[in-house]
Structure formats: structure tokens, C-alpha cells
Amino acid sequence: xxxxxxxxxxxxxxxxxxxxxxxxxxxxxxxxxxxxxxxxxxxxxxxxxxxxxxxxxxxxxxxxxxxxxxxxxxxxxxxxxxxxxxxxxxxxxxxxxxxxxxxxxxxxxxxxxxx
Amino acid sequence: xxxxxxxxxxxxxxxxxxxxxxxxxxxxxxxxxxxxxxxxxxxxxxxxxxxxxxxxxxxxxxxxxxxxxxxxxxxxxxxxxxxxxxxxxxxxxxxxxxxxxxxxxxxxxxx
Numbered sequence: 262x263x264x265x266x267x268x269x270x271x272x273x274x275x276x277x278x279x280x281x282x283x284x285x286x287x288x289x290x291x292x293x294x295x296x297x298x299x300x301x302x303x304x305x306x307x308x309x310x311x312x313x314x315x316x317x318x319x320x321x322x323x324x325x326x327x328x329x330x331x332x333x334x335x336x337x338x339x340x341x342x343x344x345x346x347x348x349x350x351x352x353x354x355x356x357x358x359x360x361x362x363x364x365x366x367x368x369x370x371x372x373x374x375x376x
Numbered sequence: 377x378x379x380x381x382x383x384x385x386x387x388x389x390x391x392x393x394x395x396x397x398x399x400x401x402x403x404x405x406x407x408x409x410x411x412x413x414x415x416x417x418x419x420x421x422x423x424x425x426x427x428x429x430x431x432x433x434x435x436x437x438x439x440x441x442x443x444x445x446x447x448x449x450x451x452x453x454x455x456x457x458x459x460x461x462x463x464x465x466x467x468x469x470x471x472x473x474x475x476x477x478x479x480x481x482x483x484x485x486x487x
Contacts, residue, residue: 265419292473303380303465303477304420311473319474351419355473364410364422365475 262287265368274342282337282371284352292355293335294365297321297348299339304351310335342375348361349373378403378470382478387400390486395453397481399466404444407469411451414463414480423464424451456485 268283271282286293287315296319310329324346326338335354339346349372353365379402389395392396399409408427412420424433424440426449432441437454453460 294476301385301479302481304467304475305475305477309473353420364425366419367412367419370417371418 264288265354265366266351266367267350267371269371270369271372271374273282273375273376276341276343279338279340280342282287282339282350282373284335284337284368285333286354286366287333287354288354288366289332290354290356290366291332292357293329294319294353295325295327295335296351296353297338297346298351298370299348302332307337307350326351326369327340339373342376346374347375378406378468378476380466380468380476380478382464382481383416384481385479386482386484387410388484388486389456391456391458393456393485395451395456395460395483395485397451397453397464397466397483399449399451401447401449401468401476403470404447405470406444408451408468409436409440409442409473410469410475411449412465412467414465416462420465456483458485458487461485 265286295307296304298304308327310316352368355365393436411427426433426442439452442449463480463482467475467477
């Protein structure tokens with residue numbers, strides 16, 4: 262299994278540009294989520310999905326859109342990038358939504374710089 | 377709102393010393409607590425997961441304790457090695473399968 266994969270690894274955008282961060286998992290996981298990591302602030306949840314066709318907002322959803330058309334993929338869209346969105350973005354997944362026994366598996370991250 | 381704090385933010389020890397990493401959380405209504413390791417430029421790797429009903433978990437040189445009533449967890453790493461140098465994050469799981477992370481402790485083990 263490749264686990265959780267993310268593309269691209271690094272991206273530079275200009276203010277106002279749009280882009281999609283890709284996330285895929287090959288473990289048949291039901292639950293997928295996006296976090297952003299900023300210095301000294303830990304990881305903060307942006308959006309999450311409990312299954313194909315179902316998404317919900319996390320702690321910091323503004324400026325981001327998601328969709329989940331398949332079990333495997335969970336892309337994150339920035340419609341109009343802002344410098345405040347400069348961060349490292351992590352995608353994570355776990356087999357079930359409600360289990361308290363399972364950890365989440367994280368992708369390697371995408372570093373985004375918005376100028 | 378759940379808040380998770382890790383102090384200190386950075387720690388440097390000589391090789392062979394035991395590492396003690398602290399994590400505190402404000403709301404004791406958690407499902408579990410997890411410790412993760414993050415290497416520079418990499419994603420997070422789960423080290424230990426402690427259920428809310430458990431007091432501790434052990435894996436090799438790692439031992440994590442949980443005191444839910446006081447809102448604290450401690451990660452012990454015995455006989456530290458340079459390969460243990462990384463950032464360690466704790467996270468608590470609450471209702472809705474949501475993880476709240478601490479800011480992490482950056483560890484340097486000097487040879």
C-alpha cells in the first residue's frame with residue numbers, strides 16, 4: 262500500500278490564484294481530513310469527510326473547499342489564495358469515523374507559499 | 377473549547393538520557409490521546425495511542441501515561457538516541473472524531 266499520498270510537495274502561488282491540493286489513500290479508509298500546520302500552532306482541522314459524498318467543516322474552513330466523490334480521493338481547493346494561507350497542509354485518513362481505537366495516517370504534506 | 381499545550385517547545389539532551397515530554401489539555405472529555413513523531417519536512421507518524429479508560433501504553437523504549445482528571449499526559453523515552461531527534465506532538469480526540477493538537481516539542485539528542 263502507498264498509504265496516504267499528497268501532491269504537489271511544494272507550490273508557490275500569487276495572491277488571487279486558485280489551486281487544488283490532491284490527497285489520495287489506498288487503504289479503503291472511510292474518514293479523511295485536511296489540516297494546516299503553522300509554526301507554534303500545531304495542526305488545525307480545515308475540513309473532513311466521513312465517507313464519499315459527505316463533508317463537513319473543521320476549525321478553520323474559510324477560504325477552502327472540499328469534495329469527496331470517491332472513497333480514495335479528497336482534494337482541497339483554494340479558490341483565491343491569500344498570504345495567510347501560506348502553510349504546510351496535511352491530509353490524513355482512518356478506517357472508521359467513530360472508532361476510538363484507531364489512529365489517523367498522515368500524508369507527507371504540501372508546502373504552500375502565497376506571495 | 378479544547379486546548380492542548382506542550383511545554384517546553386524545545387528540548388536538548390545528551391545521548392543516553394531519558395526524555396520526558398509533557399502534554400496538557402483543558403477538557404477531560406476525551407476519547408483518546410495520541411503521541412506523534414514528526415521528522416523535518418515529513419508527515420506525522422503515530423507512536424502511541426491511549427484510550428480514555430487507560431492509564432498508560434508502552435512500546436519498546438516509549439511509555440506514555442494519561443491522567444485524564446488532571447488533564448495531563450507524559451511521554452517517556454528511555455535511553456535517548458540521536459535518531460530520536462524530531463518533533464513530538466500530542467493530540468486528543470473528542471466528539472466528532474476531531475483531533476486537537478498541541479504545538480509540539482522539538483527534541484535534539486546530542487551524540
